[in-house]
Amino acid sequence: MNYRMKRRTFLGSSFVAGMALTGLGSCSSNSQSGSAQADSLVAATYPGNWEEAHRKILVPAFQKATGAEATLTPLLALDQVARLEASANNPPFDTAILDPGPYITAPKEDIFQPFPADMAKNFSEVLPRYQNAGGPEASENWGPIIGLQFAGIAYNPKIITTSPTSWADLWNPAYKGQVGIANMDSTLGTGWMVEISKMNGGSESNLDPAFEALQELLPNLAGVASNPGALSTMIQQGEVAIAPHNIGSIAVLQDKGIDVEWVIPKEGSYAFGTSMHIVQNPVSGTELAAAYIDTALSQEVQAAMAAAPYYIAPVNQSVPLEGVLAEKIAASYDEYEKFIYQDWATISKYRPEWIERFSKAVSA
Amino acid sequence: MSVANLPTPKRKKLPLTQGQLALPLAAFLTLFYVIPMVVLLAASFQPARGGGFTLAQYAEFFTDSANIRVLTLTFWLGLQVTIACLIFGYPVAYFYHQATARWKTILTFLILLPLLTSAVVRTFGWVVILGRQGLINSLLVGLGMIDEPIKLLFTHLGVAMAMTQIWLPLMVLSIIASLSQIDPRLAAASESLGGGKWRTFWQITLPLSLPGIISGCLLVFALTVSSFVTPSIIGGGQLMYMPTLIYQQGVVLLNKPFAAAVSAVLLIMVLIVVFLLSTLGQRTRKYVQ
Numbered sequence: 001m002n003y004r005m006k007r008r009t010f011l012g013s014s015f016v017a018g019m020a021l022t023g024l025g026s027c028s029s030n031s032q033s034g035s036a037q038a039d040s041l042v043a044a045t046y047p048g049n050w051e052e053a054h055r056k057i058l059v060p061a062f063q064k065a066t067g068a069e070a071t072l073t074p075l076l077a078l079d080q081v082a083r084l085e086a087s088a089n090n091p092p093f094d095t096a097i098l099d100p101g102p103y104i105t106a107p108k109e110d111i112f113q114p115f116p117a118d119m120a121k122n123f124s125e126v127l128p129r130y131q132n133a134g135g136p137e138a139s140e141n142w143g144p145i146i147g148l149q150f151a152g153i154a155y156n157p158k159i160i161t162t163s164p165t166s167w168a169d170l171w172n173p174a175y176k177g178q179v180g181i182a183n184m185d186s187t188l189g190t191g192w193m194v195e196i197s198k199m200n201g202g203s204e205s206n207l208d209p210a211f212e213a214l215q216e217l218l219p220n221l222a223g224v225a226s227n228p229g230a231l232s233t234m235i236q237q238g239e240v241a242i243a244p245h246n247i248g249s250i251a252v253l254q255d256k257g258i259d260v261e262w263v264i265p266k267e268g269s270y271a272f273g274t275s276m277h278i279v280q281n282p283v284s285g286t287e288l289a290a291a292y293i294d295t296a297l298s299q300e301v302q303a304a305m306a307a308a309p310y311y312i313a314p315v316n317q318s319v320p321l322e323g324v325l326a327e328k329i330a331a332s333y334d335e336y337e338k339f340i341y342q343d344w345a346t347i348s349k350y351r352p353e354w355i356e357r358f359s360k361a362v363s364a
Numbered sequence: 365m366s367v368a369n370l371p372t373p374k375r376k377k378l379p380l381t382q383g384q385l386a387l388p389l390a391a392f393l394t395l396f397y398v399i400p401m402v403v404l405l406a407a408s409f410q411p412a413r414g415g416g417f418t419l420a421q422y423a424e425f426f427t428d429s430a431n432i433r434v435l436t437l438t439f440w441l442g443l444q445v446t447i448a449c450l451i452f453g454y455p456v457a458y459f460y461h462q463a464t465a466r467w468k469t470i471l472t473f474l475i476l477l478p479l480l481t482s483a484v485v486r487t488f489g490w491v492v493i494l495g496r497q498g499l500i501n502s503l504l505v506g507l508g509m510i511d512e513p514i515k516l517l518f519t520h521l522g523v524a525m526a527m528t529q530i531w532l533p534l535m536v537l538s539i540i541a542s543l544s545q546i547d548p549r550l551a552a553a554s555e556s557l558g559g560g561k562w563r564t565f566w567q568i569t570l571p572l573s574l575p576g577i578i579s580g581c582l583l584v585f586a587l588t589v590s591s592f593v594t595p596s597i598i599g600g601g602q603l604m605y606m607p608t609l610i611y612q613q614g615v616v617l618l619n620k621p622f623a624a625a626v627s628a629v630l631l632i633m634v635l636i637v638v639f640l641l642s643t644l645g646q647r648t649r650k651y652v653q
Contacts, residue, residue, distance in 0.1 A: 078615045105618060177515075183601035185616045222496075223518040224601030233488075237495045239517060352617040359612065360430045362602050 040069040041284035041292055042093040047074035048229050049252055050097070053310040062295045068288055076227070077102035078185070084111040084279055094282035094289045099149075100272050101187040103133055103142075104348035112142045112277045119287060120144075120294035122316065127333060130315040133275030135345070145273030146296045147305060147312035150329055150339060151191060152264045154235060154245040166265045167192075167199055170242060171217055179220040180231055180240030184358035188228045190351060191270045192244045193358070194342055199267055204346040207354055214361050224362050235260055251311040251324045262328065271339040273315070408624035421625035431609070431626075438606040439633060441524060442589040448528040449535040449584045450577065456532075457539035457576075458569075479533050487594045490526040491517060494598065518600040526598050527588050534587070535580035542576020543569070574648035582641050586634050606630045 041062075045054045051074045059070045075083070077098045084091055088111055098106065106112075117123045123131065123144065130145035132138050153164045159178065164170075170179050182189035193210045200209035222240050225231035232249050234240040236258055250262040276296055278289040295301055302314040306325060313325055317333050330336050411418045425431045460471045478486065493499045494516040501513035516522040546569065554564040592607040599605065604612075606626060614623030 082615050185601075185612065221602075226596045226601050230597065230600070233491065237491065238497045239495050352619070355612070355617060359601070359604055363430070363433075363604055 039067075040071065041095070041282075041288050042071045042073055043095045043292055044075050044080045044093045044097055045072045046076065046097060049249075049310060050074075053305055053312070057304045057310075058292075058296055058301055061298065061301050062292050065295050065298075066288065066291050068284075068291075070292060081106045081111070088280055091279040091281060091283070094279060094284040095292050096277045096279060097146075097274060098133070098277065099187040099274050100133075100342075100344045101185075101190055101348075101351065103275060104344045105351070108140075108142045108277075111280060113280050113286065115141045115143045115278065115293070116286060116290050117141065119290035120297065122294050122297040122299070125299070125316045125318050126297055127315055127317050127336065129336075129341075130273055133273060133277070143275050143277035143293065144297065145275045145315055146293070147274045147302075148271055148315060148336075149188075149246040149248055149274065150264075150269045150271050150313065151188060151195075151244055151246055152262050152269045152328075153242065154250045154260055154262050155242040156235070156238070156259050157261050158259050159241040163261070163263055164242065164265065165263075167196060167244070167267055169265075170244075171213070171220065173220075175220050175242055177220065177222050178241040179217065180222050180225060180234050180243035181217075182225050182228050182231045182244070184355045186227050187272055188231075188244065188246060189358075190347065190354070191272060191342055193354070194347060195267060195270055195340070204343045205350060207350065211357060211361060214358075218362070221362070247324070247328055248311040248313070252309055254324075255309045264328070268338075268340045270342055271336070272342070274312070404624050405628055407621055408628045410621045410624075412619060412621055421622050422629075424622065425625055425629060434604050434606060434609050435629065435633070437520070437604070438589050438630070441520065441527070441595075441605060442585045442637075444524045445527045445531060445588040446581050446585045448524065449532050450581065452528065453532055453535035453580065454539055454577070457536045457543060460536070460540050461543040475533050475536050478529065483530065483593050484597075486530055487526065487597045490522070490529070490594075490598055494522045494525070517598065518602055520599070520603060523595050523599045523603065523605075526594050527591065530591075530594060531584045531587055534583045538580030538583065539573060539576040542573040542579075546572045571648070575645055578641050578645040578648065582638060585637055585641075589630065589634060606633075 043054070043059075045051045051072055054072055059072065062068070062070050073093050077096075080093070080096045080098070081102055083093075084096065085107065091111075096112070117131075126144055129136055130148070132141040133143050133145050134141070153167070153169070155164055157163075160175070169175075181192065184190050184193060193207055193214075194204055196213050197203065197207045197210035200213055202209035223234060225234055228246065228249060231240070231243055231245060232253060235243060235245070235250075236253060236256075245262070247262055250260055253260050276293045278286060278293065282289045297316055299316055299318045302316040302319045304310075305312045306314045306319060306321075307323065311324055313329060314321070321330055321332065330338075408421055409417050409419065411420060456471075456475065460468060460475070463471060491498075495501070496513045496515070496517070498517070500516060501510075504510045505513060516525070550568050550572070551564050554568050559567070589605075590607055591605075592611065595603065595605045596608050596611075599608070606629075610623050610626050610630070613619045613626060
């Protein structure tokens with residue numbers, strides 16, 4: 001009996017003590033987040049390689065530069081725009097990361113704020129072409145490009161023994177059931193359709209030649225990946241032997257020991273940038289959000305992101321071009337100019353209609 | 365704060381009915397389910413630009429044969445997966461019901477196992493299994509049953525296979541619940557009256573487990589036709605189902621009213637199936653009692 005009582009009192013008192021500790025703990029954490037709200041930031045990133053790269057490189061660099069914590073939220077570009085639209089007054093993250101397709105169609109005035117270039121000391125180091133995600137002629141700067149992708153032909157040298165030289169090689173009847181392409185929802189997929197159209201006499205505003213060519217490509221298609229990440233998986237699984245893809249994504253596969261080569265077709269490689277933006281009413285405050293993007297543009301972060309195993313081409317001209325990027329893409333920043341920069345302002349006018357048409361054209 | 369003014373004595377006499385106990389949940393559902401649903405339905409009657417009332421979104425949906433194909437393909441997928449889950453799930457549930465207590469522990473774990481991994485991981489597992497150099501193809505080629513790998517990934521069949529595995533536990537659990545409610549004396553009585561094992565099963569056990577079959581079918585059908593991750597990864601860009609169409613219209617093309625209309629059509633399809641199955645359920649319940 002006595003023992004029991006003791007146990008009860010012990011349990012009771014420890015319960016009270018536990019509650020008190022929990023209470024104290026929550027109080028202190030409350031006061032922490034309350035008094036120093038500008039000590040943490042939530043940044044959107046792409047799932048997969050980008051998330052890993054940002055977690056290992058950008059977040060620690062940001063913490064070192066500002067002393068603030070950053071939390072990553074992995075989301076596809078379109079999902080970021082959808083969430084910002086749904087709650088512009090109380091955004092779920094402070095900075096967004098987009099590429100041209102979603103960027104052009106996003107209601108930028110409603111969800112982003114103009115980029116405060118004066119708050120970013122590394123901004124002046126960025127090549128002028130990439131200082132504005134909307135292009136050098138855009139009237140408002142909603143944020144800079146922080147890295148580049150270059151699209152070319154990826155192929156498995158074990159199956160495709162002669163190196164492809166043109167986009168037209170995808171139509172080679174020998175590659176029946178071996179070709180993969182990315183859905184037109186993605187920037188990679190839309191960009192590719194535009195290049196195919198140009199190759200067949202079309203343009204950024206006329207995709208009819210590309211749709212005609214697509215019909216002829218159908219017997220060769222192994223599958224249409226729902227996004228570029230899924231296209232990488234298809235190459236990795238040996239599901240696809242030849243596909244249009246980004247150099248960055250292919251270099252990642254090569255590092256994992258997968259049989260894959262990447263070449264620029266004679267029609268040229270189209271380049272597109274990944275951009276970062278400060279949302280409206282950021283919980284972290286504009287200053288901290290600007291500091292995060294500034295860190296992404298810094299020489300240190302740009303150089304680390306450009307190296308193995310991420311291979312995201314830098315835009316900061318103080319970063320030396322090395323390795324795969326120097327070998328396949330450009331030995332100097334002047335050579336960036338030889339790539340094709342598509343007219344996304346024109347493309348965006350027709351894109352919704354094309355995406356629907358594409359879905360119907362490829363549907364099994 | 366005039367607590368004294370409250371007619372407390374009168375209140376005390378009022379019995380707390382079961383309905384009142386459900387009030388917190390009702391409030392929660394109204395706030396987070398009914399109101400968003402009304403907003404969604406209202407959005408589906410809006411034109412693509414500006415305000416007003418129009419049936420244009422529904423007209424657009426039903427006049428385009430591509431959309432009708434998406435609708436029928438989704439319904440077909442739901443039906444196939446439900447039937448496959450029933451065929452594979454019933455024997456498992458029956459075996460579980462007959463098993464000893466020790467086996468039941470092991471079986472519970474095995475049945476629940478698929479629910480313990482995330483849908484994304486399971487789906488990527490299926491990509492590896494269904495691929496050209498995947499498990500199924502290597503096995504069939506190795507056994508010499510086929511010369512060339514067959515295409516399973518990015519096909520409707522592949523999606524249906526993966527979905528069947530993913531939703532199978534729900535069917536099994538529903539049927540187990542129903543089987544365990546059957547009075548074991550009924551089977552004994554049937555046997556003592558000369559009914560064989562098969563006859564007892566067909567005339568006693570199966571009809572009495574119908575409520576579980578129906579609720580399992582309802583769950584599997586509703587979850588299959590509204591799945592997004594598995595159909596989009598295993599189906600790829602060439603197979604479009606209702607949830608992928610909603611995503612494309614709403615998130616990619618920012619055509620919210622049309623996406624809302626597609627959602628409403630999907631909802632109506634599920635409601636019709638729910639209605640038909642629950643009518644059937646009502647009848648079988650009478651039979652059970």
